[in-house]
Amino acid sequence: MTPVAGGYALNLALGFSLFSIISVFWFHYNKDARLYFTAQRLVLGSCLLVGFATFVLAAELINSNFDIDYVAHYTSLETPAVYKLTALWAGQEGSLLFWLFILSIYAGTVVIQNQRRNVNLMPWVLVVLSVVMGFFLVLTNFVANPFAPTDADFQVMNGNGLNPLLQNATMAIHPPTLYLGYIGFTVPFAFAIAALISGDTGSLWIRSVRRWTLVTWMFLSIGIILGGWWAYQELGWGGYWAWDPVENASFMPWLTGTAFIHSILIQEKRDMLKTWNMVLIILTFSLVIFGTFLTRSGVMSSVHSFSASSLGPLFLGFVFFLLASSFALLAWRYSSLKSDSKIQSISSRESGFVFNNVLFVVLCFAVFWGTMFPVLTEAVQGTKITVGPPFFNQIVTPLALALLLLTGVGPLLVWRKTSKTSFYKNFPIPIFIGLTAAIVLIIIGFGSSVVMTASLSAFVLAAIMLEFGKGMQIRKTKLGETYSASLMHMISRNRSRYGGYIAHVGIVIMFLGFTGKAFDQEAEWGLRKGEEGHLAGYRFSLVQLSEAERPNHYAWIAEISVEDIGGEKVTSLHPEKRVYFHNNPNPDRRQPHSELDIHSTFRRDIYSVLSAVDTESGTAFMKIMINPLVRLVWIGGIILVFGTLISLWPRKEAN
């Protein structure tokens, strides 16, 4: 009964979405506010019904109701309870419902926050939210129904179980955060379109969405970083970013979204870049839907993608609809988006922001081109020409370094024009520190890429520290505060500015972590008990190879002792070779999986993978990697999020 109720809830939610659109149009012509309030309530009702349907599917997953095809496909009796719940987003149908669920939370929050506010924009915001919700409701109702019954004429006693790669704690958090990031862009997009339709194209919509955009951007950043963390911990190739199409699909809206959160500052402060901001948010949201198309259409082969389905054309059609209708509205309102202010000098802070935006968009286009190239060549020539990491690294690295440079230059530039006096006042210290770092690194013997990244990082950090120092000095001089008090007060009273700088520090630290990739080392050995291998000044010896049977898998566990060059013990590593569904009578359904063990320090990670086991000879085949500075990537990510949280923290308004 309840699975059927889940399906009915989705039917009714679709009806609510359609009626809310009709109500708003009716309200537009009739001016009867009852219709507007009804539209609000229809959106809220739709959100509640989607929430109910999600709750029903989650309950059926936990209760192992194999009468539902989705439950039978993605869980089994042996699947641990927490992974039964995470199976909600493991497959196509469930993840579409989960997408809708998060969109419902966002849409519901927008409606509740704006019940009596933003009355010029809100009716059209409701329309956009309902259109997007309606699209996903059509998919879950008619194309990928998560409540579809099992197509079997016998009772299904057990399910297929969850992919072992997804049975990881990070996987319980990574997709929800990524979705929170992806889907959240619906809200600024809805406000932008509402501004275009209503003609209220001033800065009101920007002020309404600034916080939303930052929240969304933060979740997308967390999602991307957690995805890298998961790949590093789980996939066994020793890296965190592979330029996989689905990784790129999340990176592209992040790039345009980052450009957007910078360029709205210019609109707020200088009333400029109004059209550009519209273009950026339209592109960002379209890239979100396009990314979903890449993941779900089956056009790309990726570790992340869902199997081929009929959803591809629908998503592609929706992307074209969004782009065509949005740009048509933009063209209609183009004259009202023109600004009287102009950029007065190439050396102004405004120019710095524009350069930053251009680089982000060019970078996005480069990633888009590299991602789509195999699809385009297959469509045109009939053969798929794959573009691998070397292409991306070659194109992206110089653009990313230019962006890193601008991260340091931006805070030093003056609004309207940076005079010679300002230049000599602001730039010498960061330039000196950057050059000193470069000279020291060249003397030590590092290669050009490391010298470039590290010296630019030093320049940026110096520029940011200088900004903090100047701000603290002002407070100290004016108010007589101590340095620590002035730091705290300065940050708490200018959260947006200094939170942003802290996020930039996080980015710089991540860049330093990326340079470690140039020094990765690896070796592969087949070792028997007592045998040893050597790599990067470490001795790795196999102490023992044991076995264990656990509820949902069988495991071979290698105990590897790691000693340094002086014979001092560094750590013991315990990588495992697992076979999931080992009790399944059909050998084809048993799934092997390597569970890694990593010894992580600030300087380097020692990364171990048990690739295979020869039980007859007792040989453990292993891969060992030495990955320098990886921890900086994660620490940088944490600082980035911390800085964003500071920017987001609500301020206490002064009277």
Place this chain on the structure above:
Amino acid sequence: MLTTIVLLFVFAVPVIFAVQPMLGPRLTIPQDTGRSPESLKRKKQLLYRQIKELELEHGLGLVPENEFNTLRQELKKQVSEIMEAIRKHS
């Protein structure tokens, strides 16, 4: 039976909730002209924030002296106008 009642309730509640405004008398929403007390207070806070930011940026050497004086004067004038409007409302 109980499940059916619960489910009917689950589906009936959103429907009643959604159509309820239509059962009352016709309403009109005053358009947001930006002159309501809430709107004016929001604008005042925004202007205060802009003045504080301008002062900080001037202190950091990011806004030239002549522009700082002009902008500050302009913002202060806007605050005075808004405070006057708030006073009239109250």
